[in-house]
Amino acid sequence: MKHKSQTLLPQSEVILFIAGFYIRIIFEPFEFLYGQQQFMKDFLTMYAGFIIKGPIPKTDYLLRIIHAKNLITLFRKKENLEFILYVKNMKENRCTTFHHISSSQLQTLFRKILLALLAKHDGFLLHTSAVKINRLAYLFLGKPYAGKSTSMKLLKSSYPPLADDTGFIRKINNDYLFFQTPFVEKEHWIKKGWRGLALGKLCFLRKSKSFHLKKIADKHDVLHLLMRQFFTEQEHAKKQTDYLFDFVKGFDEFYILSFAKDKRKFIEFMTTHAI
Numbered sequence: 001m002k003h004k005s006q007t008l009l010p011q012s013e014v015i016l017f018i019a020g021f022y023i024r025i026i027f028e029p030f031e032f033l034y035g036q037q038q039f040m041k042d043f044l045t046m047y048a049g050f051i052i053k054g055p056i057p058k059t060d061y062l063l064r065i066i067h068a069k070n071l072i073t074l075f076r077k078k079e080n081l082e083f084i085l086y087v088k089n090m091k092e093n094r095c096t097t098f099h100h101i102s103s104s105q106l107q108t109l110f111r112k113i114l115l116a117l118l119a120k121h122d123g124f125l126l127h128t129s130a131v132k133i134n135r136l137a138y139l140f141l142g143k144p145y146a147g148k149s150t151s152m153k154l155l156k157s158s159y160p161p162l163a164d165d166t167g168f169i170r171k172i173n174n175d176y177l178f179f180q181t182p183f184v185e186k187e188h189w190i191k192k193g194w195r196g197l198a199l200g201k202l203c204f205l206r207k208s209k210s211f212h213l214k215k216i217a218d219k220h221d222v223l224h225l226l227m228r229q230f231f232t233e234q235e236h237a238k239k240q241t242d243y244l245f246d247f248v249k250g251f252d253e254f255y256i257l258s259f260a261k262d263k264r265k266f267i268e269f270m271t272t273h274a275i
Helices: 033-047 104-122 148-155 219-228 236-251 262-274
Strands: 014-019 021-027 050-055 061-066 073-076 079-083 094-098 123-126 128-132 134-139 161-165 166-172 173-178 195-209 212-215 254-260
Touching: 021 033, 021 104, 033 104, 061 104, 094 104, 104 123, 104 166, 104 236, 123 134, 123 236, 128 148, 134 148, 148 161, 148 195, 148 262, 161 166, 161 173, 166 236, 219 236
Parallel strands: 021 061, 061 094, 134 195, 195 254
Antiparallel strands: 014 021, 014 050, 073 079, 123 166, 128 134, 128 161, 166 173, 173 195, 212 254
């Protein structure tokens, strides 16, 4: 199905298409018009790349955003902590949140929603950077400071960046696809969108003085490396770990990529070794 980007104008309802899921957002009337318009403007700007229009085949999740006339808080006197309600009526396919929440709280809510959807539909979240090469998604993974962001930035002049920190992988019709996340990342300039891409290679990074690409033959080694880059929540851990096992079993393009901080040579190397 083809989708068109939606004009960023205040409206009562929008559809987000994220990781192959249709998420319907309903904005309830807000007592203060300016406050509602500002909230919607910020929302539509932040999630612009995932907004679609036109008829959709289904609604995978319904998020209703309402105005709370009476702000509900919880105060713990002993710890001197005060909590503000940010979501209610959390169910399998719907929940309600409020105009008063921050963009960070909304990101947390979307993360919770999307992890639950992925847990039911052959998907998971990885800590990864990524670029687009020959219409395929190439992922760069590794421990902190391994060079995930560095690799993406070294290649960006020739290959469009897809991610700096996180990415979704889903199995759809027996194919593994990469999807961008709607989450705020360190490199906020990366253009985000709803389209999925077939996977090219998953590269586990090692800093070096030269360039080398070695395929990982032992799937146990792959699984050990991937588990370090795998995000889930306790309630979904078993199911998504099973998805990860199936992914390692069914996909074969896992590599150790040794690289140096040389832009020209890195681009030439990836061009030569692209699928």
